[in-house]
Every structure is written in structure tokens, then in C-alpha cells.
Amino acid sequence: MSSRQWVAAVTGALIITSVVLAPTGSAATPARPSLDEVTLSAYSTQDVITSLKPAERKGYSSIRIDDASRKVEVRWKGKPSGELLRLLRQKHLADDVVMLPAVYDQKELKAAVKAVMQAGPAEVQVNGATLARQDIVAAGPRTDGSGLTLRVAALALNKVSASRATAERSEPSAEGTLTHSARTFPVDISPAADIQPAVSRDEAPTEGGHVIHLNGGTCTSAFNVYNAAGKLRALTARHCGAKGSVVSDSNYQPFGVVETSNTAHDVSMFDNSRSSMRFSPTVVGGGSHNALWQTTYNVRHGMSVIQGSPVCVSGAYSGERCMGLVTQVAMTVMVAGNLVDDLYWVRSVPYKEATVANTLAGPGDSGAPVYVKVAYGDTYRAAPVGILSSTYGAIYTDRCPANNITFGSKRLCSSEILVVDLYEAMQSIGADEIYTVN
Structure with missing residues (x-):
């Protein structure tokens, strides 16, 4: 996969202080950083860690955003490498990182x-x-x-x-x-609790967030990518349809075929058989199936997911839901009878029983794009981080959105979801790059 697709979230002069990188001299107490500033600092720190050679990364355990202290916590077994500390100083990352010990790497x-x-x-x-x-x-x-x-x-x-x-x-x-x-x-x-695949926007799935039909079920298209041959393709969840499955649009008209899939990362990649329609480097937050939201975001470079980071998910039936918070990473979970690796856990904030206000996903949303909204001028762009795999602890309720679609009197909704790490999923199927705007 091209390294250009996973880049630092921000660039520029940010300064880091911690128990390892103690500031020299005294300075005025800075204003409490906003959620976006701390999150972006965390992504930049993650980028530094990822850039290290294996020997220099030895001992790395985890990175997370602590919401109570508004600090980026990096856990390390033993003494952090000198190269890590040098790069952090060189990058002038902000006064947000605390280095903490870990028992295991x-x-x-x-x-x-x-x-x-x-x-x-x-x-x-x-x-x-x-x-x-x-x-x-x-x-x-x-x-x-x-x-x-x-x-x-x-x-x-x-x-x-x-x-x-x-x-x-x-x-x-x-x-x-x-x-x-x-x-x-x-x-x-x-x-x-029960872990359920979220299998159930009209229009053809040329951008992320649209309805697709596979094997008699209804799912959502995720991000568009380039395969190893440089051809544009689209992603969704593998449990929606494996290699060879026909992908149809919301009107059940054939659109493409699943080119390859990977069970261990619950991801499938499908082509577009319609010469008159091109894939787009965008995700939709609304559509004809979605009465809750109507907007489209340009897709920018992908990010590595970080515990404590806020994320959005845009299911074809639940719509764009941006109250998600990553609570755990690097999970292995049994989904639809198969072990799926490199999942991360997302919980709505505040967490409580599924309601219209805090539901994250339900039937029809499997395969949905999961992303971080990054400010870009007067609007936002979507920075891809994952693909919706399944819901956790879902309950039948009439208090969650169904976007004008009837699922009986109630719908199986959840305030917790499991998301496939996009970087690992793309590597598993040979997808080379995310299709992004220039």
C-alpha cells in the first residue's frame, strides 16, 4: 500500500511536553486545547511511532486520548527509543503527550x-x-x-x-x-452481549454510504480504493458477500461483482460494471433512504485509529452518526461464525440504551464507512479509518432511526459497534490506495 495514503493528520509547529520531554524554562499555562486539537496531536504522534523502524519501535504498547486529562497517553515497555524522542522534538509536536510505562508491549x-x-x-x-x-x-x-x-x-x-x-x-x-x-x-x-452483523441511499453505490444488495441481504458501500492493478474498486463488509457475489444497487439492478474478499478482516472489494458511471472520492451522509441527513464529504488521506478518538459512521439506513468514541483497539472477535482480527470497539457518547439520539448502527449498515471529520475551510473532509463490521448488544426497539424503511414495528439497533481497521483490511486484499480528492 502506498505510504502517501496514511499521513500525519496535521503539520506545522506543535510542541510536546511530557515526563520524558520536559520543557526547558517556564511558560504561561496554555489554554485547554479543543477536542479536535488533542485528537490531531494524537494522530500526529501515532504517525511518528508508525514511521519508526522495528528495532526503534520495540517496547511500544499503545496510544490513547485520555478524555479526563485531555492528554495523549503513549504506553511503552522499558525505555522509549532515542529515535522516538528525537523525532518528537524534531516535529515540534504539542504539549499534549505523556509517556507512561507498560507491562507488556x-x-x-x-x-x-x-x-x-x-x-x-x-x-x-x-x-x-x-x-x-x-x-x-x-x-x-x-x-x-x-x-x-x-x-x-x-x-x-x-x-x-x-x-x-x-x-x-x-x-x-x-x-x-x-x-x-x-x-x-x-x-x-x-x-x-450479542454480536450481530448489521445486515439489512438510493442511487448506484459510486460513493461510500449507499445501499447495496448481496446474497439476498442489504448492506452499505464503504470507501473507494485502487486495487493492485490500479483499477478503481469499492469496499464493503465480507459477511455481506464473498468473492464472486453479485453486487446490486438499491433498485436491485446489477452493479458489479466482488473481486476479492478476506474473512479474517471482514472486507470485500467489488468492481463497477457500468461504464456510464464512475466511482467518486466521496462519502455520503444522506440519501433517499436517509431522511436524517443530506451531505457529501470529499475523502482525504486515511488515518490510523487511536483509542479515545471521536469517529463518525454513515450507514445507509442509520445515516451519519458522529457521537462515536473509540474505546478499545486491536480486538479479535467472533463475527457471524468467523474470527475477525484488528477490530476496534466504538461506543456512543454518552453511552446508554439505544435511542434516536445515540444509536450508531442497525440493519442495513454493515460495510458502512467509518471516518474522522477534519475541518477544511468552511466545510469538512472525511479521513477514513474503518469499515463497520457488526453491532454489539443490539436490542429491538422503536426508538432508533430506520430512515423511512419498515423493519416491522421495531429495529435491531445498538449504541456500540465493531469496526474493521481500514489499513489492515486493505493490506489483506491487496488494495493499494484510497481514492481521494487532490
Whole structure:
């Protein structure tokens, strides 16, 4: 994939201070930065970390935006590399980053996650009892790099936990240990709610956010990209349709065929058989199927997702929803019977039962584009970060948007979603670049 597609979110003179990069001299206390400023600083810091050679990145654990302190927290096992510190000083990044210690690095945590989710040589013990692999629904690193967090079937958790597990509880219901490669990792365990693919804008899907039909189901088109041969293609979720599936528009007229797909990253890439219509470097926040919003954004360069970052999702049926916050990254989750890697968890803010005000997704939204809105003059551009894979803990309710589409008297909606990391998904299918505006 072309490196031009994943660039720093901002450039210019920003200054960083932290426990490692202490400022010299005294200065006036700066004004509290806005959410956008802190988020952009985090993306710029992530870009510096990504640019490091493997040896210089050794020990890196995680990066997140702490909403309470309004700081960018970077976790590192051991002493951060001198090259990292040099680049941070050279880039003059802003007074927002705090370097914190981590018990495990990212490589160790990812290996432990894969071991437990792929029935490898790993064992999870809770109160002296062993959890079966089939009872573990999702796994990922703790936010502070000190171990793992697991989502486990409530009935199985009740057997090993002193407290009754309920899917409404957000705090850990039990603590345990994971043994992998002769190492022991602390584990937080919470009950898992149902994980559902969000399978259900009229017009042909030439831009992200439109209705598409595959295999009798309804989904949403994501971003447009170039394949390895330099041909324009479009993305959606693999569980909507695998390689060879016919893609139809909202009127059930054939539009293209899925050229390639990848189950482990829940992504499919399809072509356009209509010579009279070209793919567009845009995503739509509204359309004929969507009575809630009507706008179109030009697509800019992609970003790497960061925990604590605000994101938008634009499902063909739920419309553009911009109250999402990334709460966990690098998750491996069982979706529609398949293990999907490199997912990140997004929760609406404020989090509560699904309502019109805070619903993120529901039926018909699978494959939707997930992006960060970046100010550009008097408008916004969409910086791609992911593809909607599934909803978490969805409930049938009449209090969420259906965009004039009847799903009976109620619709399966959720305030939590699972999103495929766009960079990893594109790599898995050989997509070379995102189609962006100049």
C-alpha cells in the first residue's frame, strides 16, 4: 500500500511536553486545547511511532486520548527509543503527550489475544476454573498495556464468577489469568452481549454510504480504493458477500461483482460494471433512504485509529452518526461464525440504551464507512479509518432511526459497534490506495 495514503493528520509547529520531554524554562499555562486539537496531536504522534523502524519501535504498547486529562497517553515497555524522542522534538509536536510505562508491549499482547481466540496453547483460569474457548466471544489488550480484557458468554461467566453476570454491566465481572508461551497475563472478564452483523441511499453505490444488495441481504458501500492493478474498486463488509457475489444497487439492478474478499478482516472489494458511471472520492451522509441527513464529504488521506478518538459512521439506513468514541483497539472477535482480527470497539457518547439520539448502527449498515471529520475551510473532509463490521448488544426497539424503511414495528439497533481497521483490511486484499480528492 502506498505510504502517501496514511499521513500525519496535521503539520506545522506543535510542541510536546511530557515526563520524558520536559520543557526547558517556564511558560504561561496554555489554554485547554479543543477536542479536535488533542485528537490531531494524537494522530500526529501515532504517525511518528508508525514511521519508526522495528528495532526503534520495540517496547511500544499503545496510544490513547485520555478524555479526563485531555492528554495523549503513549504506553511503552522499558525505555522509549532515542529515535522516538528525537523525532518528537524534531516535529515540534504539542504539549499534549505523556509517556507512561507498560507491562507488556503490543507484540506480546497481540500474540496472547490470537492464542486465546484461535484455540492455541493458551489457558484462561478464573477462580480456579478454566474457561472453554467457545465461551470467549472477544479479546483484546487492556488500555494500559497491563494484560487482556475478554468478553465471555454470560452463562459461562456465572459458573466461575461470584457475582451474577449481566450484559448491561460495563465493568469487569471477574478477574483471571491467561497462560501463554510460559507467561501469565492478568485478564479482566466481562459478560458478552450479542454480536450481530448489521445486515439489512438510493442511487448506484459510486460513493461510500449507499445501499447495496448481496446474497439476498442489504448492506452499505464503504470507501473507494485502487486495487493492485490500479483499477478503481469499492469496499464493503465480507459477511455481506464473498468473492464472486453479485453486487446490486438499491433498485436491485446489477452493479458489479466482488473481486476479492478476506474473512479474517471482514472486507470485500467489488468492481463497477457500468461504464456510464464512475466511482467518486466521496462519502455520503444522506440519501433517499436517509431522511436524517443530506451531505457529501470529499475523502482525504486515511488515518490510523487511536483509542479515545471521536469517529463518525454513515450507514445507509442509520445515516451519519458522529457521537462515536473509540474505546478499545486491536480486538479479535467472533463475527457471524468467523474470527475477525484488528477490530476496534466504538461506543456512543454518552453511552446508554439505544435511542434516536445515540444509536450508531442497525440493519442495513454493515460495510458502512467509518471516518474522522477534519475541518477544511468552511466545510469538512472525511479521513477514513474503518469499515463497520457488526453491532454489539443490539436490542429491538422503536426508538432508533430506520430512515423511512419498515423493519416491522421495531429495529435491531445498538449504541456500540465493531469496526474493521481500514489499513489492515486493505493490506489483506491487496488494495493499494484510497481514492481521494487532490
